[in-house]
Amino acid sequence: NSLKEGKVTWKAPSNIALVKYWGKRPVQIPANPSISFTLDTCATTTSITFKEKDDKEVLSFDLLFEGRPKEDFKPKIQTFLERIETYLPFLKSYHFIIETSNSFPHSSGIASSASGMAALSMCLMDIERQLNPSMEESTFLAKASFLARLGSGSACRSIKGSLVQWGKHMHIPGSSDLYGVPYPFEVNAVFQTYCDTILLVHKGQKQVSSTVGHNLMHNHPYADNRFQQAGTNLNQLKPILASGDLEGFIKLVESEALTLHAMMMTSSPYFILMKPDTLEIINKIWQYREETKIPVCFTLDAGANVHLLYPVAAKEKVQMFIEDELAPHCENGQYIHDKVGSGAIKI
Ligand code: PMV
Numbered sequence: 273n274s275l276k277e278g279k280v281t282w283k284a285p286s287n288i289a290l291v292k293y294w295g296k297r298p299v300q301i302p303a304n305p306s307i308s309f310t311l312d313t314c315a316t317t318t319s320i321t322f323k324e325k326d327d328k329e330v331l332s333f334d335l336l337f338e339g340r341p342k343e344d345f346k347p348k349i350q351t352f353l354e355r356i357e358t359y360l361p362f363l364k365s366y367h368f369i370i371e372t373s374n375s376f377p378h379s380s381g382i383a384s385s386a387s388g389m390a391a392l393s394m395c396l397m398d399i400e401r402q403l404n405p406s407m408e409e410s411t412f413l414a415k416a417s418f419l420a421r422l423g424s425g426s427a428c429r430s431i432k433g434s435l436v437q438w439g440k441h442m443h444i445p446g447s448s449d450l451y452g453v454p455y456p457f458e459v460n461a462v463f464q465t466y467c468d469t470i471l472l473v474h475k476g477q478k479q480v481s482s483t484v485g486h487n488l489m490h491n492h493p494y495a496d497n498r499f500q501q502a503g504t505n506l507n508q509l510k511p512i513l514a515s516g517d518l519e520g521f522i523k524l525v526e527s528e529a530l531t532l533h534a535m536m537m538t539s540s541p542y543f544i545l546m547k548p549d550t551l552e553i554i555n556k557i558w559q560y561r562e563e564t565k566i567p568v569c570f571t572l573d574a575g576a577n578v579h580l581l582y583p584v585a586a587k588e589k590v591q592m593f594i595e596d597e598l599a600p601h602c603e604n605g606q607y608i609h610d611k612v613g614s615g616a617i618k619i
Contacts, residue, residue, distance in 0.1 A: 277323040277366075280398040284390035284616035286314040286382065287429045287436065288468055288571060288579050290525050291505045292532045294498070295489030299355070300425050301449045303489060304502035305439030307509065308429045309581075311468060312613030315375045316387035319619075320395040322366040331357070333368040352389070352423045359419065360400055370395075376608060382470060383482075383573065389423030390416075390430035394616045416616075417451035425486075428452040433614035434464055435513070443507055460516030464612060465584040469591070471598055472606040473549045474576035480536070480543045482574045488539035498535060502528075518583070522561075522569040525581065529572040536574075547576040549601040554578065556597050566590065584611070 287308040295303030325332065331353050335342050349370065357363050372391065376382050397416040401407050413431055421428035421438075428451050429436040435455035441447045445456055489495050505524055512520040536543050550572070557570050557580065568582040568590055580598070582590045591609070599605045 275324070275399075275402055277321075278399070278402065279319060279321045280395045281317065281319040281619040282391050282394035282398065282616055283315050283317040283619055284387050284394055284430050285311045285433075285613045286384070286387045286610075287311055287426065288573065288581075289426065289429075290528060290571065291502050291509065292528050292573075293425055293438065294486065294532055294535055294574075295492075295495060296425060296486045300421050302425060302439040303495070304499040305437065305441040305444070305447065305506055306426075306429070306502065307435060307437045307455060307506060308426070309463075309466060309468065309612045310430060310433035310436060310615055311610045313375060313610040314382055314387065314470070314608060316372060316384055316391045317375075317619060318370065318372040318388070318391035318395050320392075320399065321369040321371075322399060324365060325367045328364050331364055333370055336369070336371040338373045339371075349392075352392075355422050356396075356419050359415070360396055362399065362403055363396075366399075377606075382472070382577070382608070383575070385424040386427040386430045389427035390420045390616055393417075393419040393423065393427070394431070394618075398618070414451050414453075417453075421451060431616050434612045435459055437506070441503055441506055443510075455513070457510055458514040460514060462516040462518070462583050462585075463513060463521075466612045467582050467584055467587055467590070468610045468612070469580045469582075469594055470608045470610060471553055471578040471580060471594070472602050472604075472608070473553065473578060474547050475603050475606075478545060478575055480545065485536060485539075485543075485574055488541075489535065492535065492539050494535065494538060498531065501531070518567040522567060525571050526569050529570060532574070533572060545575050546572070550576045550578055552601050553598055556601075560593055560597070564589070568593075 287310050289306050289308040291307045293302050293306035335346050374384050393416045417428040417431045432454050436452040437455050438452040440449045446453050566586050571579045
């Protein structure tokens with residue numbers, strides 16, 4: 273081919289699941305369908321500088337994280353590139369310089385794997401498209417999501433916005449275990465501008481990685497029920513999302529978050545990722561909702577941090593509540609205001 277060298281840059285956001293993916297089988301096939309809000313502020317920007325090389329037998333790349341060589345991230349990227357090589361035959365033809373940085377503070381407890389793998393996949397697909405200019409946009413996006421999934425499951429939901437569904441589901445046309453798809457049904461305007469403030473309760477390393485957690489769903493006593501429940505919850509979400517039923521939304525989303533953590537507490541070995549301040553925050557949210565009738569709710573991912581979800585119309589009041597009541601429960605008082613976003617963009 274004629275492409276000797278070049279540079280591509282993409283920015284991809286994180287996402288927060290409403291119906292949670294927890295449990296998988298090889299290779300990164302989800303045990304149940306899930307759906308997430310694509311975020312906006314929390315994002316990874318990645319550049320790949322590529323140059324054709326003589327030796328086309330081996331993968332070769334340098335990795336810079338926030339401007340500095342990052343040796344400890346290299347094995348993860350190496351494994352990822354080896355895994356996707358059959359889908360991107362050009363990988364061994366170039367030397368890559370991969371430069372990546374996050375919009376959120378390093379080791380803030382926010383997982384960067386979703387945004388990071390999505391941004392990297394978009395860069396690689398950009399090169400793939402330069403080599404195959406006739407590629408359809410829909411193929412480009414589906415394949416980018418497919419590759420991101422092979423890096424980190426939930427990353428496949430970070431390519432597009434604003435709500436992305438992943439995992440085969442009989443009532444969702446176009447749904448697939450292999451990649452995320454924009455949610456195909458009506459979504460009320462209230463959810464298109466939803467706010468998510470991430471309360472950074474604990475910034476340290478998690479005791480149990482999500483890889484280990486997913487695997488503990490094998491032989492889990494409640495696994496089958498849980499996988500079915502996720503499908504049912506997706507069905508129930510459909511009229512909620514269409515009508516803007518905030519009460520229904522709150523019930524479903526909080527139940528999903530607590531169920532995710534219940535699965536962790538009932539696996540063998542069992543573990544707890546919530547911290548005392550996680551529970552303090554949850555109780556304060558419930559109390560605030562009860563007193564003010566403002567429709568705030570929480571969700572959790574596989575960690576101690578709390579995502580506070582609320583309509584943009586309530587922003588001013590809720591952000592005062594966060595500053596006064598919730599920030600004291602965050603590590604160094606830290607939180608990040610984010611909102612529903614529209615997916616990866618080329619820079
Ligand atoms: O993508 P992974 O393997 O890091 O798993 C993420 C799982 C949860 O964040 C807990 C739920 C989800 O659907 O994102």
